[in-house]
Amino acid sequence: GMMGWAFVVAVVSAVLGYVGDLAWGTGMAGLMAVAAGTQFAVAAVAAPRRGVVSRMWNRLALAVRIRAEDVLGRMFRAEERETGEGAAATPEGGQTPPGPAAGIVQRPSWLDRLVWWRLVQQGYVARQAGRWALTPRGRRAGQDLVRAHRLWEAYLEGRLGLPADHLHEPAERLEHYLGPELLARLAEELGSVRQDPHGREIPERPQDG
Secondary structure (H helix, E strand, O other): OOHHHHHHHHHHHHHHHHHHHHHOOOOOOHHHHHHHHHHHHHHHHHHOOHHHHHHHHHHHHHHHHHHHHHHHHHHHHHHOOOOOOOOOOOOOOOOOOOHHHHHOOOOOOHHHHHHHHHHOOOEEEEEEOOOEEEOOHHHHHHHHHHHHHHHHHHHHHHHHHHOHHHHHHHHHOOOOOOOHHHHHHHHHHHHHHHEOOOOOOOOOOOOOO
C-alpha cells in the first residue's frame, strides 16, 4: 500500500509540475517539489486515521464520552443515596445551582455544555417534575459504569492486595474501558463477592429493555 501511494504521489507531482511549468514558466522541478509538499501537508492534516484533524476529533470524542459517563455514574450514585427515587440536578442556566449528582459545575466549560447536550439528545437524562433525572436508559448506563468501578476495586483488593486508599483512582480510570466480556470475567473471578472494599453493594448486570 505504501509503495502504491508513493507511486500516485510521484505521478501527481510530476504532472502538476509539468502543467505548472507550461502555464507559468517557473521551473518544473520546483513546482514538482511544491506539489509533493502540498500533498504531504494535506495527508498530515486530513488523513482519516492518523491526521491532525482525525486525532483531535478522536480525543474530543473520548473526552466527551468519559465525562458523560462520569456524569451518569454520579447521578446513579446519587439515586442510590436517595433510596432509588432518582437524583435531581439542574444544568447550567436553571433557577437553582447545579448539584454534584448531575456532574455540572457552577461555571461549566464548553466541554461540559457539550456533554450535557449529548446526554439530553441521546436520551440519558430528561426533565422529570421540573428537574433533571436519569431516564431508564441513562440509569442502565450509570449502573453499568458503577458496576465496573466496584468490581475492579474488589478485584484490586482481593487479588492484588492493594490497600483501600489505593483503589478508587485506578478504578475510576479503568471503569471506562472495561467491556462486557472483561466485566463478566471479573464477576466470575470474584465469585460470591457482592460488595466493594468500601462496603457498597456491587450492582447487578443492567438489563436492556
